[in-house]
Amino acid sequence: MNPSKNTAFTLVELMIVVAIIGLLAALAMPVFSKVRQAARHSRLANDMRQFSDAINQFALETGDFPADTSVGQISDGLAKYIKVDSWHSRPIIGGSWDVARDGGSYICAVGVVDYEVTEAELAAFDKRFDDGDFSTGLYQKQDSGYFRIVQRR
Structure with missing residues (x-):
């Protein structure tokens, strides 16, 4: 009879497997990060579009755009057009939603004030969904906010 043979993994084999798993994880992280950022950008663009559409509907039915209120507040009558929870x-x-009136290049805009992302992330968003310039186009950065123009002058 043959003596029983140990059939276990050696320490070297385990180290190689761990190294391969670590390498695969390191390769996947940048891809995951890009996908996550793209999803965040799409959600921001969609939320701003929905609020912009609601404000336009409000203006069509009332003859004027909603009043400029405190950050995070909804002006009278606008709650009928916007999901208040949203x-x-x-x-x-990050930050809070806001409606802005009578800015330099616009009559009405909707956006986020006191956002908590880097300028680089906002620039990537602007490049993807607009013209890549914070001072022109549909999306504009003003003071501590980033806005989608609802109605231009």
Whole structure:
């Protein structure tokens, strides 16, 4: 009879497997990060579009855009057009939702004030969904906010 043979993994074999798993994880992280950022950007663009559409509907039915209120507040009558829970929920980039009136290049805009993302992330968003310039186009950065223009001058 043959003596029983140990059939276990050696320490070297286990180290190689762990190294391969670590390498695969390191390769997957940048891809995951890009996908996550793209999802955040799409959600921000969609939320801003929905609020912009609601404000346009409000203006069509009332003959004027909603009043400029305190950050995070909904002006009288606008709650009929916007899901209040969505408005009061935290935007995907942090901060609070706001309607702005009578800015330099616009009559009305909707956006996020006191956002908590880097300028680089906002620039990537602007490049993907607009013209890549914070001072022109549909999306504009003003003071501590980033806005989608609802109505230009």
